[in-house]
Amino acid sequence: MAQQRKSTIHDIAQLAGVSRATVSRYLNGHRWVSSESAEKIKAAIEQTHYVANTHARALATGKAGSVAFLLGEPQKLLFEDPNFASLLRAVADELGKRNTSFLMMTTDNAQEEQRNLEYLQAGHVDGVIQVAWHQDSSSMIRGLVKAGIPTVVAEHPSDDTLPVGYVHVEDYGGARKAVEYLLDHGGKRVAMISGPQGPSGTRDRVRGFIDTVTMYTQIHQGDPSLPVNLQEYCDTHIVYGDYSAASGEECMTKLLAQDCTIDAVFVSSDAMAVGAIRALRNQGLQIPQDVQIIGFDDSSAAKLADPPLTTIRQPFDEIGKHLVQQLMQIIDGQAPVGVTLPCELVVRESTR
Numbered sequence: 113m114a115q116q117r118k119s120t121i122h123d124i125a126q127l128a129g130v131s132r133a134t135v136s137r138y139l140n141g142h143r144w145v146s147s148e149s150a151e152k153i154k155a156a157i158e159q160t161h162y163v164a165n166t167h168a169r170a171l172a173t174g175k176a177g178s179v180a181f182l183l184g185e186p187q188k189l190l191f192e193d194p195n196f197a198s199l200l201r202a203v204a205d206e207l208g209k210r211n212t213s214f215l216m217m218t219t220d221n222a223q224e225e226q227r228n229l230e231y232l233q234a235g236h237v238d239g240v241i242q243v244a245w246h247q248d249s250s251s252m253i254r255g256l257v258k259a260g261i262p263t264v265v266a267e268h269p270s271d272d273t274l275p276v277g278y279v280h281v282e283d284y285g286g287a288r289k290a291v292e293y294l295l296d297h298g299g300k301r302v303a304m305i306s307g308p309q310g311p312s313g314t315r316d317r318v319r320g321f322i323d324t325v326t327m328y329t330q331i332h333q334g335d336p337s338l339p340v341n342l343q344e345y346c347d348t349h350i351v352y353g354d355y356s357a358a359s360g361e362e363c364m365t366k367l368l369a370q371d372c373t374i375d376a377v378f379v380s381s382d383a384m385a386v387g388a389i390r391a392l393r394n395q396g397l398q399i400p401q402d403v404q405i406i407g408f409d410d411s412s413a414a415k416l417a418d419p420p421l422t423t424i425r426q427p428f429d430e431i432g433k434h435l436v437q438q439l440m441q442i443i444d445g446q447a448p449v450g451v452t453l454p455c456e457l458v459v460r461e462s463t464r
Contacts, residue, residue, distance in 0.1 A: 118162075119160035119161065119162040120162075121135050121136060121139075121162075123156075123160055123162070124153060124156045124157060124160060124162055127156040127159065127160065128149070128152040128153045128155070128156040129152060130149050130152060130153065134149055134153070135153055138150055138153045139211070177211075177212060177213060177238070178212060178213040178214055178215060178236070178237050178238065179207065179212060179213075179214050179215075179237050179238055179239045179240065179241060179439060180214065180215050180216075180217050180232060180236075180237045180239075180240045180241065181200060181203055181204075181214050181215070181216050181217065181241050181243065182217045182218075182219060182228065182232075182240050182241065182242050182243065182252075183196060183216070183217065183218045183219070183243050183244055184218075184219050184242065184243065184244040184252070185218065185219075185220070185243075185244045185355070193355045193356065193381065193383045193411075194382070194383065194409075194411040194412050194413050195355075195381065195382075195383075195409050195411055195426070195428070196243065196244070198411060198428040199243060199266065199428050199431060199432055200216070201432075202428050202429045202431065202432025202433065203241060203432040203435060203436055205429075205432065206432050206433050206435075206436035206437075207436055210436070210440065212440075214241075215236075215237065217231075219252060225251065225252050228252070229252055229255045229256070232256065232259070232261060233255070233256075233259040233261070237261070238262065238443050239261060239262035239263065239264070239439045239440075239442065239443050240256055240261055240262070240263045240264070240439075241263075241264050241266065241435050241436070241439060242256075242263060242264070242265045242266065242267075242276075243266045243267075244266070244267070244311070253265070253269070253274060253276060254274070256276075257274055257275060257276065262439060262442035262443045263276040263277070263439075263442075264276060264277040264278065264279065264435050264438045264439045264442065264448070265277070265278045265279075266278070266279055266280065266431065266435060267280055267311050267312055267313055268280045268312040268313070268316075268450065268452075269312070275447075275448055276448050277438040277439065277441075277442055277448035277449055277450065277451075278448075278450045278451070279431055279434040279435050279438065279450070279451045279453070280312070280313060280431075280450075280451075280452060280453070281313075281426050281427070281431070281452070281453050281454070281455045282452055282453070282454050282455055283312070283313045283316035283317045283320070283455075284316040284317070284319055284320040285320070285454070285455070286317070286320070286408065286424040286455040286457075287316065287317040287318075287319075287320025287321050287324070287378065287408075287424075288320040288323065288324050289424060289455075289456075289457045290320075290378045290406040290408070290424055290457065291304075291320065291321050291324040291325065291378050292324055292328075293406065293422070293457060293459075293463065294376040294377075294378060294404055294406060294463065295324070295325075295328045295376075297404065297463060297464045298375070298376075298404070298464055299375055299376030299404055300335075300337040300338060300375055300376075301337070301339075301349075301371060301373045301374045301375050301376070302321075302325060302349070302374075302375075302376040302377070302378065303349040303350070303351075303367045303371070303374045303376070303377050303378075304317075304318065304321045304349065304350045304351075304377065304378045304379070304380075305351055305352075305353055305360055305363045305364065305367070305377060305378075305379040305380060305384055305385075305388055306318055306321075306350055306351065306352045306353065306380045307352070307353065307354070307355055307380040307381060307384075308352060308353070308354050308355070309352050314352075314380065317380055317408070318350060321346075321350065321378060322342075322346050322350075325339075325342070325345070325346070326342055329342060348370050348371065349367065349370075349371065349374070351363040351366055351367055353380075353381075353384050353387075355380075355381045355383060355384060356383060356384065356387070357383050357384065357386045357387035357390075357413075358387055359384060359387065360379060360381075360383065360384030360385060360386065360387025360388045360390075360391075361387035361388065361390050361391045362387070362391075363384070363387075363388065364377065364387065364388035364390075364391035364392060365391045365394075368391070368392075368395055374403060375402065375403055375404065376403060376404040376405070376406075377403060377404070377405045377406070378405075378406050378408075379405060379406065379407050379408065380408050381407060381408055381409055381411075382407040382408065382409045382410070382411045382413040382414040382417070382421055382423055383411070383413050384407070385405055385406075385407035385408075385413075385414075385417065385421055385423070385462075386407075386413050386417050386421075388405060389405060389417060389418070389462070392405075399419055399462050400419070400461070400462055400463050400464045401464075404422075404462065404463040404464055405421070405422070405462045405463070406421075406422045406423060406424070406457075406462070406463060407421045407422070407423040407424070407462075408423060408424045408426070409423060409424070409425070409426050410423045410424070410425035410426065410458050411423075414458075414460070417462065419460070419461035419462050420460035420461050420462065421460055421462045422457070422458065422459050422460045422461070422462045422463040423457075423458050423460070424455050424456070424457055424458070425455055425456050425457075425458050426453075426455055427453055427454075427455070430453055431453060434451045434453070438451065
């Protein structure tokens with residue numbers, strides 16, 4: 113049986129009634145193609161089952177037609193923390209609209225970082241979306257910048273001199289909203305379970321916690337239930353996890369061992385908050401009657417938690433959209449910019 117001939121750009125152009133150049137522009141990102149022509153080309157592609165020769169396109173355009181989604185965390189957290197999965201889906205959806213492929217990479221140690229950097233520097237992708245960037249992995253960012261690879265970070269880089277784009281949420285403001293809510297609803301001994309030290313998001317949320325507790329204590333001077341030595345209080349009432357539920361449980365257990373009078377907790381991720389709830393229940397404490405708890409993200413874990421979790425909502429769809437938009441603009445030669453998105457408090461049953 114004779115093998116069916118593969119359709120070509122010429123076939124698409126003939127069927128759609130447009131030039132081959134127009135089809136080529138459509139396949140390379142829809143640039144300068146009218147909506148009418150785009151619809152005709154799309155219909156012709158579907159009718160002929162055309163599949164682009166990505167290798168040939170890369171040779172002709174000098175572009176790989178793909179980007180990397182680089183997660184600076186252990187691979188297991190992609191499945192344990194629903195945030196990363198939500199962001200990955202949002203990025204994939206946005207890239208799909210642009211006919212751009214992506215590859216998933218994780219960086220968990222120095223050896224893996226070096227392998228990934230060498231692969232990316234070899235020209236396999238047009239750009240990189242870096243997620244969960246840490247201070248101690250700045251060599252990766254610097255390596256990408258040195259190689260001239262367009263890069264966007266889902267975090268505010270601690271080094272403002274790096275020519276990379278970034279998209280992040282208002283971490284400081286979100287933390288303040290959470291802690292203010294706990295204090296306004298009866299919390300006196302408020303603790304915090306933070307994410308890993310290093311990222312700017314962690315620093316901003318910790319700073320939001322400290323500033324809010326400090327301001328509240330100053331306003332209510334003389335209340336014997338409030339901390340006397342704020343520095344000592346913050347040193348013992350802020351602990352650092354790794355965004356997993358297991359670390360949330362471990363951190364909450366540690367906090368209770370240091371201060372059994374804790375009556376409210378702000379947690380830097382919903383997954384860790386679920387673990388914290390488990391630790392509280394193991395100590396015979398009820399949520400929110402004995403201890404109120406607020407998470408961060410508004411992930412599926414927040415809705416499925418028992419009780420459903422009050423949390424700070426991150427707009428993951430918007431974050432993914434802006435990450436891709438920024439990266440494509442940098443790939444096209446525009447200067448990197450930064451975007452800060454608002455977040456909001458979502459009240460459920462884990463608070464009074």
